[in-house]
Amino acid sequence: LRTFLILTVDGVTNGFIYAIVALALVMIWRATRVVNYAQGAMGMFTTYIALYAISHGVTYWLAFVIAVSAGFVLGAGIERLVVRPVESRPALNVVILTLGLLILLEALAPMMFGGQVKSFPAPFSRVDLSAGGTQLFVSPFDIFVVGAVLTAMVGLLLFFQRTTIGLRMRAAAFGPEISRLLGIRVGRMLMLGWGIAAALGALAGLLIAPAIFLYPNNMDEVLVFGFTGAILGGLDSPVGAVAGAILVGLGLSYVGGYVGSDLETIGGLVILIAVLMVRPQGLFATRRHRLA
Amino acid sequence: MTSALRLPRSTLLRHALFFVPVAALLIASTYLLSAFWNYNLAEVAIFAIAAAGLTVLTGINGQLSLGHGALMAVGAYTTSLLLKLQPGFPFVLTLVAAIVTTGLTGGIIGVAAARLRGPYLAGATLALAVGLPQVAIHFGSVLGGNQGLNVASPQPPASLGASFPQEQWLAWIAIIGAVLTLFLLANLVHGATGRTMRAVHDDETAARLAGIDVGRVQVVAFVVSASCAGLAGSLFAYWAGITAPTGFGLQLSLQLLSAIVIGGLGSLWGAVWGSIILVVLPVWTSNLAGSLNLSSDVTNNLPLAIYGAVLVLAMLVLPRGIQGTLVALVRSAHHMLTRRHLYQRTAEADL
Numbered sequence: 001l002r003t004f005l006i007l008t009v010d011g012v013t014n015g016f017i018y019a020i021v022a023l024a025l026v027m028i029w030r031a032t033r034v035v036n037y038a039q040g041a042m043g044m045f046t047t048y049i050a051l052y053a054i055s056h057g058v059t060y061w062l063a064f065v066i067a068v069s070a071g072f073v074l075g076a077g078i079e080r081l082v083v084r085p086v087e088s089r090p091a092l093n094v095v096i097l098t099l100g101l102l103i104l105l106e107a108l109a110p111m112m113f114g115g116q117v118k119s120f121p122a123p124f125s126r127v128d129l130s131a132g133g134t135q136l137f138v139s140p141f142d143i144f145v146v147g148a149v150l151t152a153m154v155g156l157l158l159f160f161q162r163t164t165i166g167l168r169m170r171a172a173a174f175g176p177e178i179s180r181l182l183g184i185r186v187g188r189m190l191m192l193g194w195g196i197a198a199a200l201g202a203l204a205g206l207l208i209a210p211a212i213f214l215y216p217n218n219m220d221e222v223l224v225f226g227f228t229g230a231i232l233g234g235l236d237s238p239v240g241a242v243a244g245a246i247l248v249g250l251g252l253s254y255v256g257g258y259v260g261s262d263l264e265t266i267g268g269l270v271i272l273i274a275v276l277m278v279r280p281q282g283l284f285a286t287r288r289h290r291l292a
Numbered sequence: 293m294t295s296a297l298r299l300p301r302s303t304l305l306r307h308a309l310f311f312v313p314v315a316a317l318l319i320a321s322t323y324l325l326s327a328f329w330n331y332n333l334a335e336v337a338i339f340a341i342a343a344a345g346l347t348v349l350t351g352i353n354g355q356l357s358l359g360h361g362a363l364m365a366v367g368a369y370t371t372s373l374l375l376k377l378q379p380g381f382p383f384v385l386t387l388v389a390a391i392v393t394t395g396l397t398g399g400i401i402g403v404a405a406a407r408l409r410g411p412y413l414a415g416a417t418l419a420l421a422v423g424l425p426q427v428a429i430h431f432g433s434v435l436g437g438n439q440g441l442n443v444a445s446p447q448p449p450a451s452l453g454a455s456f457p458q459e460q461w462l463a464w465i466a467i468i469g470a471v472l473t474l475f476l477l478a479n480l481v482h483g484a485t486g487r488t489m490r491a492v493h494d495d496e497t498a499a500r501l502a503g504i505d506v507g508r509v510q511v512v513a514f515v516v517s518a519s520c521a522g523l524a525g526s527l528f529a530y531w532a533g534i535t536a537p538t539g540f541g542l543q544l545s546l547q548l549l550s551a552i553v554i555g556g557l558g559s560l561w562g563a564v565w566g567s568i569i570l571v572v573l574p575v576w577t578s579n580l581a582g583s584l585n586l587s588s589d590v591t592n593n594l595p596l597a598i599y600g601a602v603l604v605l606a607m608l609v610l611p612r613g614i615q616g617t618l619v620a621l622v623r624s625a626h627h628m629l630t631r632r633h634l635y636q637r638t639a640e641a642d643l
Binding site for chain 2: 029035082085086089090091092093094095096097099100101102103104105106107108110111114115220221224227228230231235260262263264265266268269272273276277280281282
């Protein structure tokens with residue numbers, strides 16, 4: 001039971017980080033029908049910016065804000081400068097474009113910040129808590145991760161459901177033509193969407209870095225698992241993406257703990273294929289005409 | 293004049309008339325190249341085999357695969373394991389074994405993939421690319437773990453003389469493999485199978501209404517494509533001299549995909565152009581980076597940065613890839629020429 005608890009906590013914590021990447025992917029997918037393979041690399045890059053700021057005497061929290069804002073600017077800039085010109089082109093071209101961005105960012109990071117593996121500070125202790133002599137298998141940092149992700153999710157939900165801009169963004173993603181006729185500046189909404197998604201990616205980068213260290217392709221696996229989670233849940237459903245990502249986190253943790261840590265990713269693959277065979281559109285997708 | 297130059301009716305014969313001289317020319321050119329460039333030529337040929345296979349799957353049949361590197365790994369490990377267990381196994385049979393096992397693997401994946409579309413297929417194959425190399429680590433006692441398996445280079449036959457260079461022999465093998473693969477694929481693509489594949493790509497519903505078994509066509513495309521990846525993987529094992537998980541990471545899969553898109557999606561020529569770029573660009577950029585006298589962090593990563601930038605720029609500037617742009621150029625040149633003729637003719641008529 002002890003191992004089971006440890007693995008569950010581990011799985012849920014990682015799952016929440018995958019969930020935020022999955023959410024970012026779903027946001028961009030719903031808005032522009034693009035899977036942004038550079039999502040992870042963008043988060044890696046902003047984490048390097050945070051570390052650079054910290055090493056120059058900035059506090060963790062200010063660096064945190066800097067990284068998330070940098071993510072927003074990076075995302076919005078990429079949408080405006082390179083994604084928009086290729087939007088009407090075949091889908092595969094956009095795939096290659098984001099893969100190119102991924103490679104470019106992973107090469108630029110070591111050129112600018114140095115290539116060696118770096119440790120990244122955690123704002124809270126990563127030692128497990130204990131209450132009255134019984135160990136709880138949860139560290140303050142784990143709680144912070146889950147709390148930060150939940151805050152971001154609730155914030156997003158409120159933003160999309162309760163604000164005018166949120167409504168406009170949903171409209172722009174749902175029906176660009178009609179939205180344009182109604183006076184919504186669709187291009188600007190897409191830029192905003194990419195910005196928010198990249199800010200989420202930056203958050204994921206900051207939260208995972210203390211555990212897996214910081215190096216140019218440290219986010220590759222996070223992206224793959226976030227993507228797996230998003231697909232598991234259905235790319236059109238934000239709730240599904242979060243649930244799928246937590247499922248992936250748990251699944252990987254159990255496979256790694258009970259079967260063998262080498263087989264973690266293959267375990268994830270088996271789960272993914274098994275689910276997709278039964279439900280090719282993911283667990284939470286509503287059945288309707290596919291748009292892409 | 294045209295009747296004297298008329299090409300044979302049979303596609304098979306016409307392709308043979310093209311591919312046989314090309315193979316002879318390429319093999320002759322290996323005598324002029326240095327050992328370094330022969331080695332690179334072999335790499336181009338190997339990538340061209342895998343990329344051509346991926347072109348059939350992604351470019352012609354429309355199924356996106358981010359996991360072809362993993363299929364190459366299946367081929368490479370089949371060959372390496374055979375040689376480990378039976379060191380004297382005939383060379384050609386190790387290639388055939390790799391093609392068969394990878395083709396079977398591709399068939400299994402293809403059955404699963406036939407149910408998936410767009411990003412869902414991309415995600416499943418992406419997981420394959422990341423997950424499969426881990427199998428080699430888990431079963432380290434058989435597959436060599438992180439160290440990998442060593443593969444002895446194929447020895448040139450004695451009839452070529454004792455001093456025949458190793459690299460040149462490797463280049464010959466790879467060239468023959470690539471030309472043979474491209475020949476077979478060209479026939480496939482221009483025949484009935486290619487037509488049904490294109491029909492499935494263009495409109496699945498229409499293809500189904502026309503009586504095409506869409507799922508079957510998709511599985512066939514996967515098997516063909518995987519078999520090519522298997523041959524490429526097997527040759528890659530001989531080329532590299534070692535088969536290790538790090539050689540078949542996600543990067544390899546992404547490189548193959550980027551090669552066929554930059555080269556020109558949907559055309560076998562595109563696969564060849566893309567493979568050339570894949571090999572030659574890093575050679576140039578690392579020479580350039582080395583000559584600039586920068587810090588090692590910059591020098592080591594500059595080629596990768598340039599590669600990424602080329603991908604982004606190519607998609608912005610050359611959306612149809614090299615082959616698509618070449619075709620468009622030839623067409624517009626042809627158009628201009630014929631128009632000039634027209635003008636002349638009407639001018640003469642006016643006189």
